[in-house]
Amino acid sequence: MIRSAFLPAIFTQSSGLVVLGKSSFSQNSSRTAERRSLPGAILIASPCPVCREHPLQGRQTACSAACRRERSRRREAEARQHREDELRVLALAARQAIEALERRLADAK
């Protein structure tokens, strides 16, 4: 009889562990937005995603102004990289089209 009284506590504990597991997973993926989508999750102070040293406070997404600047610099670099990749794909497609045209011209001779 006494033992059954402990059961709900064990269940609560095990579901708490699941929440902990989930929230530490979202921490690993360094996406703080996922943390907000888990309202029941136990909030663990996660480190700043930029410097990974200082813990974030409240709704902060970076620990300091310097880290916010660094993050926007990284995002711009990422966007630039993405545009360059797109141009590279276009250049490759253009080169292949030119080569195909050249082959067709060579065959026509």
Ligand SMILES: [Zn+2]
């Ligand atoms: Zn930081």
